[in-house]
Amino acid sequence: MTTVARPASTTGGRRLSAALFRRPRLRLAALLLLPTTWLVLVYLSALLALLATAFFSVDEFTNEVVRTFTLQNVQDVLSDPAYRYATLRTVGIAAAVTVLCTLLGFPMAFFMAKVAPPRRRGLLVALVVTPLWASYLVKIYAWQAMVQPETGVLAWLLAPFGLDGPGYGVAATILTLTYLWLPYMILPVYAGLDRMPDSLLDASGDLGARPGRTVRSVVVPLVYPSIVAGSVFTFSLSLGDYITVQIVGGRTQMLGNIVYQNYTSSLPFAAAIALIPVVIMVIYLALVRRTGALDNL
Amino acid sequence: MAFGLAFIYVPLGVIVINSFNASTVFAWPPKEFTTHWWSATFGNQSVRSAVLTSIEVGVVATVVALVLGTLLAFALGRYTFFGRHTVSLLVVLPIALPGIVTALAFRTGFRTFLGLELSIWTVAIAHATFCIVVVYNNVLARLRRTGTSPEEASMDLGADTFTTFRLVTFPLLRGAMVAGALLAFGLSFDEIVVTLFTAPPGVTTLPIWIFQNLSRPNQGPVVNVVAAVLVLASIIPIYLSQKVAGESTGGGRI
Numbered sequence: 387m388t389t390v391a392r393p394a395s396t397t398g399g400r401r402l403s404a405a406l407f408r409r410p411r412l413r414l415a416a417l418l419l420l421p422t423t424w425l426v427l428v429y430l431s432a433l434l435a436l437l438a439t440a441f442f443s444v445d446e447f448t449n450e451v452v453r454t455f456t457l458q459n460v461q462d463v464l465s466d467p468a469y470r471y472a473t474l475r476t477v478g479i480a481a482a483v484t485v486l487c488t489l490l491g492f493p494m495a496f497f498m499a500k501v502a503p504p505r506r507r508g509l510l511v512a513l514v515v516t517p518l519w520a521s522y523l524v525k526i527y528a529w530q531a532m533v534q535p536e537t538g539v540l541a542w543l544l545a546p547f548g549l550d551g552p553g554y555g556v557a558a559t560i561l562t563l564t565y566l567w568l569p570y571m572i573l574p575v576y577a578g579l580d581r582m583p584d585s586l587l588d589a590s591g592d593l594g595a596r597p598g599r600t601v602r603s604v605v606v607p608l609v610y611p612s613i614v615a616g617s618v619f620t621f622s623l624s625l626g627d628y629i630t631v632q633i634v635g636g637r638t639q640m641l642g643n644i645v646y647q648n649y650t651s652s653l654p655f656a657a658a659i660a661l662i663p664v665v666i667m668v669i670y671l672a673l674v675r676r677t678g679a680l681d682n683l
Numbered sequence: 684m685a686f687g688l689a690f691i692y693v694p695l696g697v698i699v700i701n702s703f704n705a706s707t708v709f710a711w712p713p714k715e716f717t718t719h720w721w722s723a724t725f726g727n728q729s730v731r732s733a734v735l736t737s738i739e740v741g742v743v744a745t746v747v748a749l750v751l752g753t754l755l756a757f758a759l760g761r762y763t764f765f766g767r768h769t770v771s772l773l774v775v776l777p778i779a780l781p782g783i784v785t786a787l788a789f790r791t792g793f794r795t796f797l798g799l800e801l802s803i804w805t806v807a808i809a810h811a812t813f814c815i816v817v818v819y820n821n822v823l824a825r826l827r828r829t830g831t832s833p834e835e836a837s838m839d840l841g842a843d844t845f846t847t848f849r850l851v852t853f854p855l856l857r858g859a860m861v862a863g864a865l866l867a868f869g870l871s872f873d874e875i876v877v878t879l880f881t882a883p884p885g886v887t888t889l890p891i892w893i894f895q896n897l898s899r900p901n902q903g904p905v906v907n908v909v910a911a912v913l914v915l916a917s918i919i920p921i922y923l924s925q926k927v928a929g930e931s932t933g934g935g936r937i
Contacts, residue, residue: 399843399845400843403843403844403845403846404843406844407838407843407844410762413762414758414762414764417754417755417757417758417762418754418755418758418770420750420751420754421751421752421754421755421758421815422770422773424747424751424811424812424815425770425773425774425812425815426773427797428789428792428797428808428809428812429773429776429777429788429792429812430773431792431796431797432788432789432791432792432793432796433776433788433792434796435788435791435792435795435796436784436787436788436791436792439791439795451795490687490690491687493684493687494684494687497684498684501684502684510684513688513691514691516917516918517691517692517695517917518917519869519873519917519918520695520913520914520917521873521890521893521910521913521914521917522873522874522875522890523873523875523890523893523894523897524698524893524910524913524914525694525695527698527893527897527906527910528694528695528697528698528910529694530897531694531697531698531701532693532694532697539693539694539697565690565691565694568687568690568691618779619779622779622780622781623781623782625781626780626781626782626783626784626785626876627781627782627783627876628782628783628876629875629876629894633897641783642781642782642783645783645787646783646879649787649790649880653790653791653795656787657787657791660783660784660787660788663780663781663783663784664780664781664784667779667780667781
């Protein structure tokens with residue numbers, strides 16, 4: 387890959403090729419050199435810089451980051467109850483989104499993999515995947531139109547029942563995030579169900595289980611790793627979102643928008659806040675590691 | 684299923700219908716329809732330049748991601764080595780970590796660690812980094828499916844490493860690489876979470892333009908049309924990637 391393919395007849399190319407063939411380690415090194423350099427230099431260093439910055443301070447006059455070690459930012463974040471509430475709210479929203487995505491996504495994935503006729507499955511997958519490519523921002527904008535108080539679509543739909551739409555706030559944020567990340571739940575669960583042989587359902591039925599029991603005792607345990615794999619996405623993506631909550635969240639504060647509001651004035655403080663979702667994700671990943679779900683990512 | 688699909692498609696339908704709404708203020712249901720805003724949008728200079736910026740960033744990011752992702756797929760798909768799992772984790776991490784973390788990390792890394800001024804290039808570098816994973820996933824899946832026997836056969840017939848690559852390996856992978864590149868471009872074109880943190884003022888990609896204009900009432904109708912175009916355009920990459928890669932890349936974005 388790294389070397390330009392030459393006509394095989396040139397002896398130089400032939401010799402190089404033979405040399406490479408005899409040295410698999412050299413080939414591997416050649417393959418790895420560029421991508422790992424990039425990832426380490428651009429990404430890993432960025433993560434480390436973020437971690438380090440959380441312990442730096444800011445010069446009050448110039449607004450520049452000063453590279454002296456301080457625990458001040460972390461202390462500020464930990465001691466102020468406002469940030470504790472924001473953390474709890476963010477985790478709560480992310481958990482609610484994950485639960486909703488599972489409740490909505492599992493039946494859809496089940497229908498796609500086991501109920502729909504096989505020739506329709508490709509179409510259904512395409513129908514679920516296509517909205518992934520509709521712009522993220524546009525989808526949030528669509529939900530702004532849906533939930534808008536009084537003039538929104540939901541308000542219009544619910545008006546005959548004497549109800550009003552949800553308006554902006556936590557509920558609208560949860561709805562929108564569920565909408566955004568639903569395909570990330572459906573696809574792994576669909577893949578998991580697709581791998582599961584249909585005969586297991588028949589066997590369970592033959593042994594006298596009703597459909598509910600079959601789902602509970604056979605299907606769910608088998609696709610559990612896939613559900614967890616999906617939840618890693620729904621949870622992580624919700625945890626780090628700051629645009630949705632700005633557009634449909636009203637005055638709701640999530641960790642993401644606290645970072646967004648502070649990164650220009652105090653990068654170290656924003657970095658300290660950003661470490662919270664990292665810690666939460668590390669805990670979450672450690673918890674789900676045992677299910678084997680991470681191999682499905 | 685019907686309820687689920689309705690949940691997925693009703694909001695998108697609202698966007699498309701609303702782009703023909705004659706009123707400048709959103710109210711459902713629309714009272715009057717017009718195509719005036721559609722023509723106004725296509726002549727809009729700021730929209731055009733935002734689209735161009737997005738394409739520039741997308742192309743650079745895609746090319747870098749294509750090269751690096753393919754190299755990584757070969758390294759991890761064909762070899763076992765110490766640290767293999769670490770490398771594969773490092774590839775997924777940019778999209779597995781919460782968006783705000785990746786975004787702020789890039790900004791901090793560029794400004795304080797690498798000492799770069801933010802520019803259109805920093806946006807492209809950041810985009811390339813999280814696009815690697817989609818190319819990697821596609822190429823790796825194809826490498827696993829084809830196995831090594833076609834290449835071994837080619838070598839047995841006397842072709843050297845490069846000839847084999849040119850005549851056997853690359854043609855086998857081409858579909859997956861194109862699909863990966865399309866997915867990467869789509870991902871970059873749509874990205875805002877990281878873009879907002881890595882773009883200097885003045886570099887306006889299309890998502891940034893939408894974000895800035897969402898709250899400006901007089902731009903409302905133009906935003907509506909741009910949104911509708913993006914909804915309709917989302918069919919293109921899916922259609923293309925299904926066509927070039929066959930049935931199995933539907934979820935390639937993950």
